[in-house]
Each structure stands twice: as C-alpha cells, then as structure tokens.
Amino acid sequence: MKRLSYYIGFAALLSLALFQVGCSKDEGFYDHEVAEKKFAGSTLEYLQSKPGVYDSLLLVAKRLGLEETLQDSAITLFAVTNPSFRLAITNLNVLRQTTDKPFGFLSNIDYRHLDTMMSWYIIRGKHEAESLTQQDGLMMEGVRFGYPMHAKLSRSNSSGYEGGGPKIIEFSNTNESQFLRYWVTTTTASVNVLTDNGVIHVIAPDHIFGFDEFVTRLTYNPPPPNLMLEVPGTFSVSKDNNAGPGGGEGSLKVIDNDINTKFLNEFPSDFWMQYVFDEPVVAGAYTLTSANDAPDRDPRDWTFQGSNDGENWVELDKRIGELFEERYQTKVYRFNNEEAYTHYRINITRNYGSNLFQLAEWTINKSR
Numbered sequence: 001m002k003r004l005s006y007y008i009g010f011a012a013l014l015s016l017a018l019f020q021v022g023c024s025k026d027e028g029f030y031d032h033e034v035a036e037k038k039f040a041g042s043t044l045e046y047l048q049s050k051p052g053v054y055d056s057l058l059l060v061a062k063r064l065g066l067e068e069t070l071q072d073s074a075i076t077l078f079a080v081t082n083p084s085f086r087l088a089i090t091n092l093n094v095l096r097q098t099t100d101k102p103f104g105f106l107s108n109i110d111y112r113h114l115d116t117m118m119s120w121y122i123i124r125g126k127h128e129a130e131s132l133t134q135q136d137g138l139m140m141e142g143v144r145f146g147y148p149m150h151a152k153l154s155r156s157n158s159s160g161y162e163g164g165g166p167k168i169i170e171f172s173n174t175n176e177s178q179f180l181r182y183w184v185t186t187t188t189a190s191v192n193v194l195t196d197n198g199v200i201h202v203i204a205p206d207h208i209f210g211f212d213e214f215v216t217r218l219t220y221n222p223p224p225p226n227l228m229l230e231v232p233g234t235f236s237v238s239k240d241n242n243a244g245p246g247g248g249e250g251s252l253k254v255i256d257n258d259i260n261t262k263f264l265n266e267f268p269s270d271f272w273m274q275y276v277f278d279e280p281v282v283a284g285a286y287t288l289t290s291a292n293d294a295p296d297r298d299p300r301d302w303t304f305q306g307s308n309d310g311e312n313w314v315e316l317d318k319r320i321g322e323l324f325e326e327r328y329q330t331k332v333y334r335f336n337n338e339e340a341y342t343h344y345r346i347n348i349t350r351n352y353g354s355n356l357f358q359l360a361e362w363t364i365n366k367s368r
C-alpha cells in the first residue's frame with residue numbers, strides 16, 4: 001500500500017513538472033464544443049490561437065519540422081490536446097522511476113519514435129466528418145510515411161437512447177493490419193474545424209498520445225548477447241520451406257541476423273525450431289522478431305525448452321496470446337535459468353489464424 005501511495009503521489013507531482021515541455025498553460029480541461037466551424041488562417045495558426053490547449057502539439061511539430069506541413073499542405077489533423085501528452089509522459093516516467101532511468105520529456109525523447117507517432121495524427125488530404133459516413137469508414141494515410149490509419153463517423157449515446165448524441169469520429173491506428181482485433185481506436189471530442197489548408201478534428205482529452213505504443217516504444221530494453229553468434233551449433237526445424245533451408249524464405253533466414261528477411265512456411269500444429277550448441281550454454285532470454293506483413297501469420301502461443309539429449313526437455317518459458325503490435329518488432333522474453341543445456345527448442349502451437357507461419361528472427365541469449 002505504501003508503494004502504491006508513493007506512485008500515486010509521484011504521478012501527481014510529475015504531472016505538474018511536465019508542463020515545462022509544452023503543457024504549462026493547460027488546465028486539464030477542454031471544452032468539447034466547437035467554438036467556430038471556420039477559421040481564417042492555416043491549421044498551424046489555428047493551433048497557435050489556442051494557448052493552453054495545443055502547446056505540446058506545437059512543441060512536437062516544431063521539433064519534428066512539421067510546422068510547414070501544418071501551414072501549407074492539404075491535411076486533416078486529428079489534434080491531440082495537452083492532457084493527452086501529459087498522460088503519455090506521466091505513464092512513461094512513472095515506469096522509468098521504478099527502474100531508476102532518467103525522465104523523458106517531449107524535448108528529449110527519441111526523435112524517431114516521436115516522429116513515427118506524430119505522423120499518425122496528420123493525414124493526407126482534407127476529410128470532413130461527412131466523408132467518413134461509409135459503413136466501413138475510410139482508410140487514410142499519414143502525411144509523412146503513408147502509414148495506414150482509419151476513421152469512421154458515428155454518433156455517441158445520449159438522451160437515454162443509443163446513437164442520440166453528437167457526431168464523433170472513431171479514429172484507429174490499424175497497426176498495418178486488415179484485422180480489426182489488432183486496431184487501437186480513440187474518439188474525437190469535436191469535429192470539422194475548417195482552416196485555409198485543412199480540417200481539424202479534436203481528439204478526446206482522455207486519449208493517450210501514441211495510442212498504446214508511447215511507453216513500450218520508449219522503454220525497450222535491448223536483449224543480452226546472442227549466444228548463437230558466440231557458440232557454434234546446428235539449427236533445424238520440424239518442417240521447412242519447400243525451397244529448403246537456404247531458399248529465399250527458408251528456415252535459415254530466421255537466424256541470419258537480418259530482420260528484413262524471414263522464414264515462411266506452412267503452419268503445422270506441432271511446429272518447432274531448434275538450436276543445438278556444440279557445448280552446453282546457460283540461456284536466460286530469447287527474442288522473436290515479427291516479419292514484414294500478414295500479422296495473422298505471427299506466433300501467438302509457444303513454449304521454450306532446454307535439453308541435454310534432445311529427448312528429455314525442461315520447460316523454461318511459456319507464452320499464451322502474445323501479440324506483435326507492429327512489423328519488424330523485436331520482443332525480448334526473459335526467464336530464470338541457471339542450468340547449461342546443449343539443446344534449446346521453441347514449440348509454436350498457435351498463430352493468429354493463417355495456414356502459414358512467418359518469423360523474421362529468432363535468437364537465444366545470455367541471462368545478462
């Protein structure tokens with residue numbers, strides 16, 4: 001209880017300090033009503049005309065060199081207000097506090113991650129709410145990288161019956177997948193602010209900037225050294241690609257230390273990959289890296305085992321319902337182990353529904 005109270009108190013204090021990087025004027029409240037439907041000026045000028053509301057967004061835009069885009073390009077902006085940035089930064093720094101890592105702020109966090117996340121909210125072309133009325137909504141592209149986003153117009157519930165409230169837009173990060181279960185969705189607080197060069201839809205203030213990726217992107221811990229690169233051994237799989245292990249998408253592509261290649265194969269129910277070291281080694285982690293496309297081919301359930309004879313196996317780790325939120329994403333799985341084994345095997349029992357399996361990389365790593 002004392003530990004929980006500490007974090008709650010810490011988060012409260014931290015939320016005040018965060019305004020030094022763009023949120024200093026925010027009062028934690030944003031009026032959901034649109035005060036004006038038309039603004040005589042650019043999208044950038046509209047944001048600048050609202051002190052205390054978009055300070056953080058403007059700070060990020062300046063740091064990323066997006067001011068000209070907001071000034072001149074034909075765009076639709078899903079505008080993120082100060083509270084959304086504050087939530088993201090607070091969550092990040094509460095976690096960093098627990099691991100004795102320095103605090104991160106909008107002015108100093110990794111440029112590449114910030115650039116990627118900000119690009120999700122600035123869409124190519126002008127899309128007023130009425131253009132999103134199709135039953136399936138509308139696929140959109142981020143202005144900088146062409147990242148696929150999705151928007152759909154609906155009505156909120158009000159006055160005691162469903163769909164009786166104001167129009168809202170359901171705005172989704174598709175995670176580059178056609179499957180809705182991978183999408184992460186937020187909603188707007190107001191829609192259709194028209195500027196000289198674009199359209200602004202304001203994201204609800206309870207949205208956390210970066211959808212669900214802000215903290216995970218900025219707290220990635222690199223894996224320990226890869227044992228496969230240090231100790232010779234033999235790699236095998238229960239079923240290989242028809243072109244063989246050395247084929248363009250054969251099994252050897254999963255241990256070639258290149259995330260841009262992949263192992264692709266039919267997915268049997270008893271599929272495994274195995275590495276036999278020339279001498280016993282102590283492993284304490286392994287990594288999996290998602291491949292370039294088709295998330296339904298990603299591994300979902302598996303066990304990781306060790307053995308010294310290839311017949312008697314010890315379960316070292318088990319995962320159920322794992323999800324790769326993006327392509328080329330490396331995830332590190334750590335486990336407690338002090339025994340040296342020659343054989344390590346991962347048994348993949350389920351993917352996300354495809355009759356194919358794919359993986360960019362698999363490594364077996366030291367404990368630290």
